[in-house]
Amino acid sequence: MSDTNTATAPSLANEREEYIWMQQLQEPEQVKYQLAAWLLNPYPDSAILHKSIHSLLATYTELNTRYEFTEDGDLYKYPDTDWTTCVQNEQAAQGQVTALLSTLAQQHWQPEITPPFLATVISTENSVILALRLHPILEEQFTLDGLIKEIHTSYINYSGSEHQLELTPVDLSSLNPAPAKKTQHTNVAALASIILTEFRSTLAEPNMTLDDDFFDFGGHSLLATRVIGNLQNNHGIKLNFNDFFKSPSARALANIAQQEQPVASVTQIQPEQQAPLTLAQDFLWQAYSAFDFSPVYNLPFAIEFQQPVNEEALQQAFNDLIIRHVGLRTLFKTSHQQTLQYTVPITELKQHQWFWPSSDSKDATLATEAAYKFDLTRELPLRIRLLKAHNGNTVLSFLVHHMVIDEWSLNTIMADLNIAYAARLQGKAPVWPNSVPSIHEFARMQQQNGINQQHLDYWCKRLQGAVKGLTLNSTVATASQNTAPQIEWLEIKFDSAFHRNISAFAKKHHASIFSVFYTAIATVLQKEGNLTEIVIGTSASGRTDPNYFDTVGYFTTMVAHRIRFNPQQPFTSLLADTSKQINESIEYADIPINHIQQALGIPDNQGLMFDVYIHIHTNNALNGQLNTPQGAIPYRQILPERNESMFGLHFEIMENQINNQHSLSMIITYQAHRYPTAVVERIAREVKQLLSKLAAQTSAQSGSQ
Structure with missing residues (x-):
C-alpha cells in the first residue's frame, strides 16, 4: 500500500451529501459529530500509530475531503492530499480528558476547510487514548468501529504480529451533561468586569475602561x-434601558444591576423546509395583501462605490450571504387561508435569477428597480443589480422585500458582505465567526409559545381610551379610498456642530438623541393642533431573544406611545417622561400592533391608531467601506425617492458617521392630500428651530464653564 496520496479530481457531491451539507448550514445544531475513543494498551509506538492512521487516509481519500458550493449552484467535493490535517496530537492531564473529548464532539464543521474525519491522539501522564471523529456526511460509507479496526490491523501489520495492541472503549455517555450553573457574582467588581467585557466586545473597543461612557x-x-x-x-444580569441612559458606564451599571440565575435557552429545532410566519411577518403580510401586493413594502437600498469593485467577487459574496441566511432564500405561499414560508434549497438557487451585472443593466435605473413587483410565491425576495453612474462609479441596487429583512438585519448583511467579499477576492469561501439560527426556527418557536399575555396587558393598560390619529387645525379630510394618496417629502439637514451639541444635551438629561427629536416633534405637533395627548408610532427591534441577534429576518414591530401634554410642563420634564416610556416599553415590544389594537377593540378596517410615525436610522450601514487585501473601498448611500407611505406624517432621523464625522438629518414623508405642504414645512421649520435652540443652549453653557 502506498504511503503517498495521489491527487484526485473534484467531483459532484451525491444527493445525500448535498442534503447533509445543506442541513449543516441551515440547522447546525441538528448535525452532530460521531465520536468514539479507545484506551490503547500497552503504550503504543507513536510513529507506527501515525503510520497506521496515514494508511487509512491513503486508502479512503473521502475521509480527507472538502466541500464547496460553486457560483453555478453545484456542490463539489475536493479530496485533500495533506493527511496531517486529519490527525492531531494533544497532551492532557488525566482529569482533563473528558473536557477535551467534549470539545471535540461539539466543534463546528466548516465544509470548505475542515475534513469530515479527525483522529486525535491524546497522551496523558500514564496512558494514550485514540479518539476518532466522523461527520454524518460520511456515515453511509463509514462507521467508527470499522475505521478503528482498519487502524488496529495496520498497526499490527507494521509492528509485527508478535506485538499486540488492546483497545478498550472509553465511556462517552457523560460528554453532554446538563449545562453547569453559572457562578453567582454578588461582588460588584465582578459584575462590572462582566459588563465591561460585553461593552468591549459589542463596540469593538478593547481599551474601554470601567468608567468609560x-x-x-x-x-x-x-x-x-x-x-x-x-x-x-x-450571565443572568438584568438591566433596563432607563438604567443604561442614566448610568452608561460598566462600573455605574454594576451598582444597580440585578443578577438572577440564567436560564438555558432551549430551541426546538425542526428540519422541515417550511415554517409559519412570525407574528411580525403575519402583520406585515396582512398589510401587504391589503395593498394588493404592490411595491409599497419594497426596500430599495442603493449605494455608490467610490472605487472600482470586482463584480464577480461581489456576486459570489452575495451568494454566500443567501446560503448563510435562510430568510434571503424564502418563498411565501398561501393555502386554506394560511401563509407559510418555504426554504429554497441551496441546490436549487441556480434556478432563480437574482443578480444582474452592470453589463446586463443598461436599460435599468434605481427607480425601475424600486418599482419592481415581486411574486414572492416563486421569486427570491431580493434583486441585486449593478449599474454604472455617470462618473463611472459602480452603483449597487439592493432591492429586498420587507417580509425578510429589517434594519437590524441590514447591518448584519453589510458586515457579512465585508467578510465574504474579502474572502472571494482571494478565491476562498468565507469563514463565518459563528453559525446563525434561521428566522424559520424563530417562527416555529414563537408559534409554539404563543402571545405573551403579560406583554399584551402592558400595552392595553397604557393605550386604553387613547385619542386615535392626529387632527391639526389645518388637517384636510381624508381622501376617498379610490383616490391615490399624494406622497411628498422634504429633508432637514443639521451641521456637525449641531450633532455635538444636541448629543451633549441628550447626555445631560439621560436621554438619547432619538428621544430628544421625538419630544421636539411631539411638542411642535401639540402646538399646531392644541392637543391634550397624541399616540405616536415607532419601530422596535422585536429581538427579545439574544440567540437571534445575528439572524436576518423581519422581527421589527410597531409600538405605540401615548404622550400626554401639560401646558405648564417644561420641555425637559416632557423629555424625561417620554424617554422613560420609550425605554421601559422596549422589554414588551414583541407584540405586533395588530394584536394590541384587536385587544383594545379597534376594528381592522379603522387602520392604525396613530398617524404619526417617528424612527431613527443610527450608524447607517449603507455608509461604510469594504475591506480588501488591497485596501478599503468606501461606499455611500443613495437615498431613494419617497413615493409610498402608510402614515400621514413620517419622520425619519438619519444619524451617520462618515470619516469619523457625525451628521444628522431628518426626512419628513407626508400625505400631502391630508397635510398641506405649507403646514408640513412650518412643522419642519419649528422642529428645527426648537432643536437648534436646545443645542445652542448646551453650547453656550459649555462655553461659559
Missing part, C-alpha cells in the same frame, strides 16, 4: 439592546 464609544440603542440581551442570557 458606552455612548461616547459609538454605542446607541440597538447596540444597547444587544448588550442587555447578552448580559441577561449569558
Whole structure:
C-alpha cells in the first residue's frame, strides 16, 4: 500500500451529501459529530500509530475531503492530499480528558476547510487514548468501529504480529451533561468586569475602561439592546434601558444591576423546509395583501462605490450571504387561508435569477428597480443589480422585500458582505465567526409559545381610551379610498456642530438623541393642533431573544406611545417622561400592533391608531467601506425617492458617521392630500428651530464653564 496520496479530481457531491451539507448550514445544531475513543494498551509506538492512521487516509481519500458550493449552484467535493490535517496530537492531564473529548464532539464543521474525519491522539501522564471523529456526511460509507479496526490491523501489520495492541472503549455517555450553573457574582467588581467585557466586545473597543461612557464609544440603542440581551442570557444580569441612559458606564451599571440565575435557552429545532410566519411577518403580510401586493413594502437600498469593485467577487459574496441566511432564500405561499414560508434549497438557487451585472443593466435605473413587483410565491425576495453612474462609479441596487429583512438585519448583511467579499477576492469561501439560527426556527418557536399575555396587558393598560390619529387645525379630510394618496417629502439637514451639541444635551438629561427629536416633534405637533395627548408610532427591534441577534429576518414591530401634554410642563420634564416610556416599553415590544389594537377593540378596517410615525436610522450601514487585501473601498448611500407611505406624517432621523464625522438629518414623508405642504414645512421649520435652540443652549453653557 502506498504511503503517498495521489491527487484526485473534484467531483459532484451525491444527493445525500448535498442534503447533509445543506442541513449543516441551515440547522447546525441538528448535525452532530460521531465520536468514539479507545484506551490503547500497552503504550503504543507513536510513529507506527501515525503510520497506521496515514494508511487509512491513503486508502479512503473521502475521509480527507472538502466541500464547496460553486457560483453555478453545484456542490463539489475536493479530496485533500495533506493527511496531517486529519490527525492531531494533544497532551492532557488525566482529569482533563473528558473536557477535551467534549470539545471535540461539539466543534463546528466548516465544509470548505475542515475534513469530515479527525483522529486525535491524546497522551496523558500514564496512558494514550485514540479518539476518532466522523461527520454524518460520511456515515453511509463509514462507521467508527470499522475505521478503528482498519487502524488496529495496520498497526499490527507494521509492528509485527508478535506485538499486540488492546483497545478498550472509553465511556462517552457523560460528554453532554446538563449545562453547569453559572457562578453567582454578588461582588460588584465582578459584575462590572462582566459588563465591561460585553461593552468591549459589542463596540469593538478593547481599551474601554470601567468608567468609560458606552455612548461616547459609538454605542446607541440597538447596540444597547444587544448588550442587555447578552448580559441577561449569558450571565443572568438584568438591566433596563432607563438604567443604561442614566448610568452608561460598566462600573455605574454594576451598582444597580440585578443578577438572577440564567436560564438555558432551549430551541426546538425542526428540519422541515417550511415554517409559519412570525407574528411580525403575519402583520406585515396582512398589510401587504391589503395593498394588493404592490411595491409599497419594497426596500430599495442603493449605494455608490467610490472605487472600482470586482463584480464577480461581489456576486459570489452575495451568494454566500443567501446560503448563510435562510430568510434571503424564502418563498411565501398561501393555502386554506394560511401563509407559510418555504426554504429554497441551496441546490436549487441556480434556478432563480437574482443578480444582474452592470453589463446586463443598461436599460435599468434605481427607480425601475424600486418599482419592481415581486411574486414572492416563486421569486427570491431580493434583486441585486449593478449599474454604472455617470462618473463611472459602480452603483449597487439592493432591492429586498420587507417580509425578510429589517434594519437590524441590514447591518448584519453589510458586515457579512465585508467578510465574504474579502474572502472571494482571494478565491476562498468565507469563514463565518459563528453559525446563525434561521428566522424559520424563530417562527416555529414563537408559534409554539404563543402571545405573551403579560406583554399584551402592558400595552392595553397604557393605550386604553387613547385619542386615535392626529387632527391639526389645518388637517384636510381624508381622501376617498379610490383616490391615490399624494406622497411628498422634504429633508432637514443639521451641521456637525449641531450633532455635538444636541448629543451633549441628550447626555445631560439621560436621554438619547432619538428621544430628544421625538419630544421636539411631539411638542411642535401639540402646538399646531392644541392637543391634550397624541399616540405616536415607532419601530422596535422585536429581538427579545439574544440567540437571534445575528439572524436576518423581519422581527421589527410597531409600538405605540401615548404622550400626554401639560401646558405648564417644561420641555425637559416632557423629555424625561417620554424617554422613560420609550425605554421601559422596549422589554414588551414583541407584540405586533395588530394584536394590541384587536385587544383594545379597534376594528381592522379603522387602520392604525396613530398617524404619526417617528424612527431613527443610527450608524447607517449603507455608509461604510469594504475591506480588501488591497485596501478599503468606501461606499455611500443613495437615498431613494419617497413615493409610498402608510402614515400621514413620517419622520425619519438619519444619524451617520462618515470619516469619523457625525451628521444628522431628518426626512419628513407626508400625505400631502391630508397635510398641506405649507403646514408640513412650518412643522419642519419649528422642529428645527426648537432643536437648534436646545443645542445652542448646551453650547453656550459649555462655553461659559
